Amino acid sequence: MLTINNLHVKLEEEDKQILKGVDLTVEAGKVHAIMGPNGSGKSTLSYVLSGRDGYEVTEGSAQLEGVDLLEMEPEERAAAGLFLAFQYPVEIPGVGNMTFLRTALNAQRKARGEEELSAADFLKQVRTKAKALKIDADMLKRPVNVGFSGGEKKRNEILQMAMLEPKMCILDETDSGLDVDAMKLVAEGVNALRDAGRGFLVITHYQRLLDHIKPDVVHIMADGRIVKTGGPELALEVENNGYADILAEVN
Amino acid sequence: MALPAQKQTATEALLSSLHLPEAGCTRAAREAALARLREMGVPGRRDEYWKYTRPDSLITPDAPRAATFAAGEPMMFDAVDRLKIVFVDGVFDPEASDPLELEGVQIERIEDICCKDIHWAKDLYGVLEARGHTPVPRPLAALNTAFAADGVAIHVTGTPSKPISLIYQHASETSDAILHHVIRVESGAAVTVLENGPAASRFNKCMEIDIADGGTLHHVRAQGRDHERRAVTHMFTRLGEGSVYKSFTLTVNGVLTRNEQVVELTGDDAVAHVAGACVGDGDFHHDDTVFITHDAVGCESRQVFKKVLRNGATGVFQGKILVKPGAQKTDGYQISQSLLLDDDSQFLAKPELEIYADDVACSHGSTSGAIDETALFYLRSRGVPLKEATDLLTLAFLAEAVDEIEDKSLADDIVSRLEGWLARRS
Ligand SMILES: Nc1ncnc2c1ncn2[C@@H]1O[C@H](COP(=O)(O)OP(=O)(O)O)[C@@H](O)[C@H]1O
Numbered sequence: 147m148l149t150i151n152n153l154h155v156k157l158e159e160e161d162k163q164i165l166k167g168v169d170l171t172v173e174a175g176k177v178h179a180i181m182g183p184n185g186s187g188k189s190t191l192s193y194v195l196s197g198r199d200g201y202e203v204t205e206g207s208a209q210l211e212g213v214d215l216l217e218m219e220p221e222e223r224a225a226a227g228l229f230l231a232f233q234y235p236v237e238i239p240g241v242g243n244m245t246f247l248r249t250a251l252n253a254q255r256k257a258r259g260e261e262e263l264s265a266a267d268f269l270k271q272v273r274t275k276a277k278a279l280k281i282d283a284d285m286l287k288r289p290v291n292v293g294f295s296g297g298e299k300k301r302n303e304i305l306q307m308a309m310l311e312p313k314m315c316i317l318d319e320t321d322s323g324l325d326v327d328a329m330k331l332v333a334e335g336v337n338a339l340r341d342a343g344r345g346f347l348v349i350t351h352y353q354r355l356l357d358h359i360k361p362d363v364v365h366i367m368a369d370g371r372i373v374k375t376g377g378p379e380l381a382l383e384v385e386n387n388g389y390a391d392i393l394a395e396v397n
Numbered sequence: 398m399a400l401p402a403q404k405q406t407a408t409e410a411l412l413s414s415l416h417l418p419e420a421g422c423t424r425a426a427r428e429a430a431l432a433r434l435r436e437m438g439v440p441g442r443r444d445e446y447w448k449y450t451r452p453d454s455l456i457t458p459d460a461p462r463a464a465t466f467a468a469g470e471p472m473m474f475d476a477v478d479r480l481k482i483v484f485v486d487g488v489f490d491p492e493a494s495d496p497l498e499l500e501g502v503q504i505e506r507i508e509d510i511c512c513k514d515i516h517w518a519k520d521l522y523g524v525l526e527a528r529g530h531t532p533v534p535r536p537l538a539a540l541n542t543a544f545a546a547d548g549v550a551i552h553v554t555g556t557p558s559k560p561i562s563l564i565y566q567h568a569s570e571t572s573d574a575i576l577h578h579v580i581r582v583e584s585g586a587a588v589t590v591l592e593n594g595p596a597a598s599r600f601n602k603c604m605e606i607d608i609a610d611g612g613t614l615h616h617v618r619a620q621g622r623d624h625e626r627r628a629v630t631h632m633f634t635r636l637g638e639g640s641v642y643k644s645f646t647l648t649v650n651g652v653l654t655r656n657e658q659v660v661e662l663t664g665d666d667a668v669a670h671v672a673g674a675c676v677g678d679g680d681f682h683h684d685d686t687v688f689i690t691h692d693a694v695g696c697e698s699r700q701v702f703k704k705v706l707r708n709g710a711t712g713v714f715q716g717k718i719l720v721k722p723g724a725q726k727t728d729g730y731q732i733s734q735s736l737l738l739d740d741d742s743q744f745l746a747k748p749e750l751e752i753y754a755d756d757v758a759c760s761h762g763s764t765s766g767a768i769d770e771t772a773l774f775y776l777r778s779r780g781v782p783l784k785e786a787t788d789l790l791t792l793a794f795l796a797e798a799v800d801e802i803e804d805k806s807l808a809d810d811i812v813s814r815l816e817g818w819l820a821r822r823s
């Protein structure tokens with residue numbers, strides 16, 4: 147599904163290398179987790195994959211189902227099936243959440259040569275999916291993320307993901323700022339989308355999210371590289387001993 | 398005090414091309430206005446009040462040429478049930494207009510009231526304009542009162558079932574139109590007034606509005622289309638106790654537009670909201686100049702102005718809230734913002750507060766900025782293409798001003814006009 151080879155990334159404006167050769171393959175149907183200390187480059191990886199400005203790829207490649215991601219515009223990557231749940235979801239005053247969702251969904255369908263969803267079908271889908279995430283009608287009407295609590299913003303990200311049905315989902319610290327109940331809702335939302343055709347890359351600082359979203363593979367990222375890869379037990383090791391031991395071991 | 402020689406010359410040059418209409422009952426008001434104009438002189442580039450907008454092309458004896466635009470899309474408000482009053486190049490067109498009859502309102506042409514000795518409009522024509530020169534002179538309004546060739550007097554005594562729609566068509570490439578309307582809203586009466594159309598190559602319009610206690614006037618205006626047109630407009634509004642005035646203006650295109658709003662809150666608990674949204678591309682200069690005077694207790698005023706500028710367009714905002722001694726419990730709000738879609742465009746703002754009462758809440762803010770890159774990326778990451786995402790954020794930026802329109806269908810009409818403007822640009 148997602149294949150990253152020897153990815154090197156520096157900041158466009160500064161001479162600062164952030165990713166220093168990332169290798170990672172996420173297969174369809176699998177959940178991969180990336181853990182790592184703050185500042186190790188996890189968010190940068192997710193931004194580069196989704197096409198944010200400000201980064202320069204100096205070496206390496208990233209492909210989605212064999213297609214070069216790095217040459218595409220962000221909207222093309224989205225239409226190709228890539229989705230990033232932001233660590234810090236963006237507030238957009240003046241744009242209603244519903245309008246936002248519908249515009250995004252129909253833009254993707256159009257880009258793929260599919261018919262637009264009718265207003266009635268759209269409404270039906272949003273209502274069902276919002277209800278599962280305990281997102282009420284008021285939140286759907288309000289401007290995107292404006293005045294939402296931290297937890298509401300994260301649930302809103304998952305709602306977008308559920309509506310857009312991407313093939314490859316990247317979740318960047320979707321658990322941060324969530325209480326246990328909110329985290330369960332988010333995890334349920336993610337688990338409901340797990341199927342054989344879809345890949346997940348779950349970035350998290352803590353192990354606790356992985357109690358609810360069981361990963362197949364766990365990677366540890368440090369200083370712009372994947373330094374260790376293992377099964378779910380690796381997350382537990384981090385939980386119990388912190389990153390220090392692992393980092394000492396690989397250095 | 399004698400005018401500077403340059404001003405004197407410019408004033409006389411302009412006056413030599415104009416003559417006072419043969420108007421009976423407004424004759425005295427017109428002569429007084431002419432005297433005011435001679436005293437103030439036409440605006441010049443050195444005048445502080447015209448610092449950001451060059452008045453030159455507004456005071457030449459002949460109007461600069463302006464091509465008329467072949468209407469490709471329906472006119473604004475076409476779908477609205479309304480009483481139409483049509484002016485072509487500033488002249489009333491009875492054929493194109495509806496009969497001037499509607500329950501709750503009396504409408505007459507200014508020239509028709511002139512034969513009557515006693516008429517309410519005599520106490521309004523030129524009166525609010527004359528009050529509006531302190532502390533800053535507005536000579537082009539005095540010019541208007543003196544030389545207006547046409548206009549209507551609207552007397553609102555009830556609650557008419559539909560809006561009164563003033564439609565300004567532009568036919569001749571050299572038309573120089575001066576229109577003057579007066580509106581009196583009686584106690585407890587309520588009306589909606591619409592204005593739209595490119596009007597003329599050069600258009601000077603003045604409207605004097607007197608709203609009695611408990612009266613309401615909603616005003617929605619769309620200045621559109623013909624790119625080379627120029628306009629200077631003044632709206633002088635006086636509000637009585639508990640009365641409401643809400644005005645919104647959309648401006649799309651036009652090489653030069655100056656819209657002045659002069660509002661006096663003279664009765665307690667009155668409410669005045671003036672708002673504007675403009676979108677300008679290239680050779681476009683748009684100036685909103687607002688002066689709101691609080692002269693009573695517990696009044697509320699709001700100014701909300703949003704400008705989208707690209708390809709070297711210029712936006713100007715001069716807005717002042719004056720709170721007079723004794724105008725306690727004043728609630729004044731003012732915001733002016735521009736969205737600059739490139740580095741060539743500019744926004745010049747001069748927000749002012751002058752407060753002589755102690756128990757007031759006044760706030761003002763002015764910002765100028767580019768499109769929010771983070772929001773743009775967020776939208777694109779969800780699959781919305783760059784152009785569509787930019788347009789969506791542009792409309793979102795204008796929303797606070799458009800939201801000032803209370804009538805939902807009128808607001809929708811304005812939004813669709815904005816969408817059309819955006820769609821025509823790549
Ligand atoms: N736009 C940027 N400007 C400056 N520094 C940046 C920028 N983006 C990332 N960095 C730096 O790159 C490193 C990796 O950051 P990030 O990818 O956010 O890490 P993580 O998500 O793992 O905490 C940090 O040192 C961070 O300060």
Ligand SMILES: [Mg+2]
Binds near residue numbers: 318319
């Ligand atoms: Mg991060």
